[in-house]
Amino acid sequence: MRFVLALAVGLPLLAAEYTIDSKHSSASFSVRHMMVSNVRGQFSKVTGKIVYDPAKVEASQVDATIEVSTIDTREPKRDADLKSDEFFDVAKYPLMTFRSTKIWREGAELKMAGDLTLHGVTQPVVLAVEGPSPEVKHASGAMMIGVSGSTKISRKAFGLTWNRVLETGAVVVGDDVTVTIDLEALRK
DSSP states (O other): OOOEEEOOSOOOSSOEEEEEOGGGOEEEEEEEETTTEEEEEEEOOEEEEEEEOTTOGGGOEEEEEEEGGGEEOSOHHHHHHHHSTTTTOTTTOOEEEEEEEEEEEETTEEEEEEEEEETTEEEEEEEEEBOOOOOEEOTTSOEEEEEEEEEEEETGGGTOOOOOBOTTSOBSEEEEEEEEEEEEEEEO
16 A cells, blocks of 8 residues: 655644544555456545654554445445455455554655455555645644555455456456555544
């Protein structure tokens, strides 16, 4: 996942903890369909926390939980299929989680390694992070930050193996999935 930290007006001087605002956060994905186009979808319920230390970014942390049952691809039948035991099996695996394990600068970019758990399988992933930029004041008066980013994962690596070969030799669902997450988080 590539996280882009978009924090807009006046960074805190010390480390601060932020709570992810699920009303203004989502995770989305894009995967090849029949090898001719991309199908996009999103998960609308994301919760968790961010600990951000502007003075020592490597001490920062991200912990996010995504409710898989909130999947929306704008096609109810496809959403039902994706929730079934042939794909995400939301009855057995209702949550997807990401927990950062290391954050570092690589030139002008920020990188974040972490453990992504999906469909009962945990795999390490590395995220490219842009930013951070300063905080902004939320309408409630609390200071907030925004986080956005993406990466590619192999769905087969997470046990999501359903597929069908078409008469042309193409498959119905590609293996590479681009995952993007957009978060707003309020400082505690």
